[in-house]
Amino acid sequence: MNKSLDTNGLTIGLDVKYFKDTEIYNRVKTNIYFKTWQMACHSSQVKNPGDFFSFSIFDQDIFVLRGADNKLRAFYNVCQHRGHKLVDGQGSKRSIVCPYHAWTYDLEGQLKRAPNSDKVKGFDISSICVPQIRLEEFLGFVFVNMDKDAATMDKCYPGVKQAALELCPDIESKQFAHMHNIAEGCNWLIAVENYNECYHCKMVHREFAKGVIDPESYRIAPFGEGKVLRHTSKAPKNNDKAWMNVGDTSYGSFFLWPSASIQIYPGGIVNTYHWRPLAVDDTRVYRGWYSDDGEVDESLQKVIDLDRDTTFAEDLELIKNVQRGINSIGYTPGPLIIDPDGSIDSELSIAALHTWMREGVGELHENH
Ligand code: FES
Numbered sequence: 055m056n057k058s059l060d061t062n063g064l065t066i067g068l069d070v071k072y073f074k075d076t077e078i079y080n081r082v083k084t085n086i087y088f089k090t091w092q093m094a095c096h097s098s099q100v101k102n103p104g105d106f107f108s109f110s111i112f113d114q115d116i117f118v119l120r121g122a123d124n125k126l127r128a129f130y131n132v133c134q135h136r137g138h139k140l141v142d143g144q145g146s147k148r149s150i151v152c153p154y155h156a157w158t159y160d161l162e163g164q165l166k167r168a169p170n171s172d173k174v175k176g177f178d179i180s181s182i183c184v185p186q187i188r189l190e191e192f193l194g195f196v197f198v199n200m201d202k203d204a205a206t207m208d209k210c211y212p213g214v215k216q217a218a219l220e221l222c223p224d225i226e227s228k229q230f231a232h233m234h235n236i237a238e239g240c241n242w243l244i245a246v247e248n249y250n251e252c253y254h255c256k257m258v259h260r261e262f263a264k265g266v267i268d269p270e271s272y273r274i275a276p277f278g279e280g281k282v283l284r285h286t287s288k289a290p291k292n293n294d295k296a297w298m299n300v301g302d303t304s305y306g307s308f309f310l311w312p313s314a315s316i317q318i319y320p321g322g323i324v325n326t327y328h329w330r331p332l333a334v335d336d337t338r339v340y341r342g343w344y345s346d347d348g349e350v351d352e353s354l355q356k357v358i359d360l361d362r363d364t365t366f367a368e369d370l371e372l373i374k375n376v377q378r379g380i381n382s383i384g385y386t387p388g389p390l391i392i393d394p395d396g397s398i399d400s401e402l403s404i405a406a407l408h409t410w411m412r413e414g415v416g417e418l419h420e421n422h
């Protein structure tokens with residue numbers, strides 16, 4: 055029996071242990087985050103040979119680097135001598151020189167120089183490389199996966215590329231324009247759940263519900279065979295209230311389990327969310343914006359500011375509040391609102407996230 059259903063057939067929310075148990079949090083790291091595709095950056099941020107972009111997923115430091123052969127690769131950010139970190143932040147390099155003892159790697163990760171190593175009998179410089187991890191470019195974004203055996207992104211998220219291209223034919227040529235991030239003070243799944251339901255939109259996101267979407271047509275539902283949630287909506291009905299010039303476009307976003315979403319706002323404005331857990335009760339969210347030329351013009355700035363000051367800020371308050379609630383002795387998870395008509399006021403997407411979470415931490419078929 056599906057253990058999320060109670061005796062009345064209601065779908066009950068996840069037990070609080072999934073949001074606060076450190077053992078489960080460790081499994082989220084090794085079984086979910088280390089085995090799925092993670093958004094790294096945008097291809098335009100590593101445009102030229104030597105360009106690199108570094109980041110961390112849990113305790114793993116990683117960097118993306120464009121080689122002299124123009125190919126993008128991802129590496130563990132660790133020197134193969136005595137383990138110092140190789141690069142920080144982002145920038146451009148002609149070679150990778152470790153800041154500790156100056157071991158020097160080329161742009162393909164091959165060790166080229168190790169001071170005084172010629173005195174060491176048996177030292178084979180050609181056998182030492184920085185270990186690579188999987189990398190794919192997907193709709194102009196760079197994703198990495200620490201699992202060597204992971205399926206390709208097209209297999210994990212089938213149909214997404216095509217559907218996103220239908221909504222925004224030039225999405226792959228967009229350029230990185232702006233990103234802000236903040237530590238949200240809650241478990242990662244609280245943040246991801248909040249993002250993936252709009253049952254709270256009419257109550258909380260009054261500006262979003264007028265400026266970006268048409269609430270009557272808004273839907274969030276599992277998409278295709280993969281672990282994807284697709285958000286769809288017509289553009290706002292009232293052009294005067296819309297945040298942007300909508301023309302005849304519509305709204306769509308694609309949440310790619312477990313941690314990234316690619317959104318296309320009316321008017322073809324491409325933007326992203328991705329989430330990286332910092333601790334069992336803290337998560338950093340990254341909010342990215344993209345444009346045709348990498349510039350933030352006045353109209354895009356208006357959308358970025360409105361989003362940050364309304365939707366983004368409003369959600370931050372909600373999820374911090376829920377983080378406190380899951381620690382309450384008085385809280386037991388309630389039934390989800392699964393609307394068979396799939397309206398904006400449905401939590402069908404939450405039920406899907408809960409299934410993926412149980413499956414991810416290996417508890418789907420376990421009994422309490
Ligand atoms: S740790 Fe990198 S050169 Fe020694």
Ligand SMILES: [Fe+2]
Pocket residue numbers: 248249254259365369
């Ligand atoms: Fe929200």
